[in-house]
Amino acid sequence: MSDVAGGGRRVALVLRHDSAIGLGNLGATLEARGYEIVTVDAPTADVSALDPLDADLVIVLGGDEAAYETDRYPYLADEIALLRARIAAEAPIFGVCLGAQLLAESLGGRAFKGDRKEVGWLAVEPTAAGAASPVRHFAGVPTVQWHGDSFELPDEAGLVRLASSAQYENQAFAKGDWLLAVQFHPEVDDEIHEDWLDAWGDELPEYGLSRERLRADHAEHGPRAQAASARLLGEYLDALPTRAKVPQRD
Template structure:
């Protein structure tokens, strides 16, 4: 029986699958990273891969002129969404899904960077996101999006009303970073985003100390959440 395939669009090397790598392996997926700037994007044919995951980046969906590859990603996502093929978007990936679904993506005027909880909606109580209730996750963004028409609202914070949404069982978008593992250390994030932290007046020592204070059950909860979502996918 052939392995299932998952294509991972990675924009910066340290923002990878994190805790989500293990559930994919257990579920029998063959993982292939597509690093922007180093590899061409996956084939636009929705049938070419079983699952697409689009990871984060410190750029905006609306910056197509500065970063033309965003247009290619939007075309790829549009094809997959039109075919109802499974897809997960994290951070920028979530914003791209929202954009393709017709929602507005724009700067919030404030950076949400640090460890903190998300407020789950009543609808989320019956979804895999329920495993992240009453725990803190990593937030790292300055853009927000409106809830796409027809999407189910799953999570929010005081700064960002639309932290997560789904469309059926195959499409999940999360603005926060459930894949980030505080027990593995976040030094690559602090180095890679040093300029952003400085401009926002955020001390990297606070983020480092915050990671040490996070409930050690977070990685297991995140893996359980993602594994359950994978089990519910429809080809």
């Protein structure tokens, strides 16, 4: 799939769980860095047939599934197996929302149903470690949250919490320089935001919100959030050439 040694474009393998929860503005940042994007729809593809180390980068996106529902969604177990193989090789991975929860499970942590959904344009607060990481670009920049699950991180060397929110302690984490995961949604662009309001907006009154309120918040915060997203992912990607390379197959 990749041809880094031969001077070809790097490949980003994207594991997607719902067509409405795509790369959004992350795609432009990947393309600007010369990545070829290969999207796999995990619910319908044979994830177990993928070579875990073939792509230069794996991105795991969000979804309605819960990371602990592997019996209900067997492909999640296949994703966890793929992620564990990459973790063992210290091969680059970027996770978003469900992707972050799957990474926590892959590392030996635990994903679980939260007490209450976290929904809306909300603040995340970088930790001391996060202030020196790409997550710092979201300090003071509200971002989209739309999840009901959370996770606990294992006590493991090199695994660092990077951000928290008022409701959930774990909003971002990293392992070394090659693994980065965020619970919030830096990918949200104008199209994704409107798609989510159409698809799931009926639940907003339960959280004291409305479609109109979120559209106003999007108009106010969206441009800064998209700029922060580009800086976060761009900084992470720009450092990857100096980090651990994906092992090359014979």
